[in-house]
Amino acid sequence: SQQGEEDPQALSIQEGENATMNCSYKTSINNLQWYRQNSGRGLVHLILIRSNEREKHSGRLRVTLDTSKKSSSLLITASRAADTASYFCATAPKYSGGYQKVTFGIGTKLQVIP
Amino acid sequence: EAQVTQNPRYLITVTGKKLTVTCSQNMNHEYMSWYRQDPGLGLRQIYYSMNVEVTDKGDVPEGYKVSRKEKRNFPLILESPSPNQTSLYFCASSFQSSGAYNEQFFGPGTRLTVL
Numbered sequence: 001s002q003q004g005e006e007d008p009q010a011l012s013i014q015e016g017e018n019a020t021m022n023c024s025y026k027t028s029i030n031n032l033q034w035y036r037q038n039s040g041r042g043l044v045h046l047i048l049i050r051s052n053e054r055e056k057h058s059g060r061l062r063v064t065l066d067t068s069k070k071s072s073s074l075l076i077t078a079s080r081a082a083d084t085a086s087y088f089c090a091t092a093p094k095y096s097g098g099y100q101k102v103t104f105g106i107g108t109k110l111q112v113i114p
Numbered sequence: 115e116a117q118v119t120q121n122p123r124y125l126i127t128v129t130g131k132k133l134t135v136t137c138s139q140n141m142n143h144e145y146m147s148w149y150r151q152d153p154g155l156g157l158r159q160i161y162y163s164m165n166v167e168v169t170d171k172g173d174v175p176e177g178y179k180v181s182r183k184e185k186r187n188f189p190l191i192l193e194s195p196s197p198n199q200t201s202l203y204f205c206a207s208s209f210q211s212s213g214a215y216n217e218q219f220f221g222p223g224t225r226l227t228v229l
Contacts, residue, residue: 033217042118042204042220043157088156090218101172102218104149106156 005105006089012111019076021108023089024069032065032072033090037107043088046074051094081114116141118221120205126227127195135190135224137205145208146188147172147218148180150201157204163188195228202226 007022023032031050035043049056049065049072056063062075076083086107093101118139127133139146147162159172163182177199179191192199202225206218
């Protein structure tokens with residue numbers, strides 16, 4: 001499986017419900033980032049969580065990071081139709097000199113039904 | 115407004131006809147990168163640049179060239195496009211030249227079709 005692999009690949013919920021997406025990775029990381037992509041458009045950065053952080057909030061978004069399990073989750077509370085999009089996690093490996101490539105997962109496609 | 119721009123947004127071309135996709139950012143970012151996005155494969159990095167005149171290969175560099183003569187611009191060149199380069203292309207930029215640790219700002223994408 002790939003570094004930064006999201007689960008599930010697709011999720012369909014009713015407006016007002018919470019949506020949870022997970023990301024697993026393999027190597028030690030410096031940080032993990034979540035991005036949103038509306039259909040066919042550029043990715044938009046949502047939140048960055050560093051390896052020494054366990055939880056971070058931004059509006060209706062809550063991100064957790066468990067470095068022992070090499071996993072992260074993104075929770076969107078009280079979802080809205082406008083949250084319909086694909087969500088990607090991106091991992092930045094632990095710095096060891098030189099350039100460290102950020103790796104994107106395949107993404108979770110979220111559909112919020114009005 | 116801080117942004118990354120790409121041109122053209124849509125392009126249909128034929129095999130072997132050289133093309134350039136431009137990318138420009140107005141945020142004075144050191145780091146810039148090109149990705150391609152294909153169904154089921156996510157985003158794959160083509161080339162990146164850590165600063166002016168500093169470029170390197172990503173995961174899928176074959177068939178592509180880049181240059182970084184100015185900090186704001188990072189064009190992607192396809193010398194002899196082939197149908198397997200049909201894809202959605204994104205340019206991105208971020209602060210920090212020691213690695214892409216910070217958030218990346220993405221352009222709107224260029225949908226390329228090679229016949």
